[in-house]
Amino acid sequence: xxxxxxxxxPDTPKPPDGSSITFSELIEYLNSQTSPPSLEEINSWLxxxxxxxxxxxxxxxxxxxxYWRHRVCRNEAVEMLVIxxxxxxxxPIHDHNGSHGAVRVHQGLxxxxxxxxxxxxxxxxxxxxxxxxGTVTGAAVPDIHQLGNPELSGQDLITIHVYxxxxxxxxxxxxxxxxxDLYTPNxxxx
Ligand SMILES: [Fe+2]
Numbered sequence: 001x002x003x004x005x006x007x008x009x010p011d012t013p014k015p016p017d018g019s020s021i022t023f024s025e026l027i028e029y030l031n032s033q034t035s036p037p038s039l040e041e042i043n044s045w046l047x048x049x050x051x052x053x054x055x056x057x058x059x060x061x062x063x064x065x066x067y068w069r070h071r072v073c074r075n076e077a078v079e080m081l082v083i084x085x086x087x088x089x090x091x092p093i094h095d096h097n098g099s100h101g102a103v104r105v106h107q108g109l110x111x112x113x114x115x116x117x118x119x120x121x122x123x124x125x126x127x128x129x130x131x132x133x134g135t136v137t138g139a140a141v142p143d144i145h146q147l148g149n150p151e152l153s154g155q156d157l158i159t160i161h162v163y164x165x166x167x168x169x170x171x172x173x174x175x176x177x178x179x180x181d182l183y184t185p186n187x188x189x190x
Contacts, residue, residue, distance in 0.1 A: 090148025
């Protein structure tokens, strides 16, 4: 008798590992998930999706005050967003409060800063990097990070985000502080 435990229902469609998929197929896969896909699966899907301009036209829009989140799909297991950022727009420092997720840079340049939480010093800088077009970067639980479009990038940024389970109330942090605040979903960018 097999001891293998299959956490996915047998009829949940999944793309074969490493094969390219269209944006419509990705939406179909996400909508069909009945339990949260792993970070590895999300990374693989975002790495293998081939996106053309027409796929995103319903989800492109920029605001001057803050970056703009556009939801593509959402169910109990997973959600996908397209986020549009003008230069200088960035998230607060945050974690995903139990969700994991990944981001793909579709256009522009995204900066990602990762932080560590020290019980004595509070929140500390850990590392930072610039992500160019095509980069897929994942955030596990409980990674603390900040994403943004650098002020001096001189270009708009468009990113595609998949979170599992969908983001709920998130935690935000301040550098050098042990204070943790909560944000409700819709006011909060990713
Ligand atoms: Fe995030």
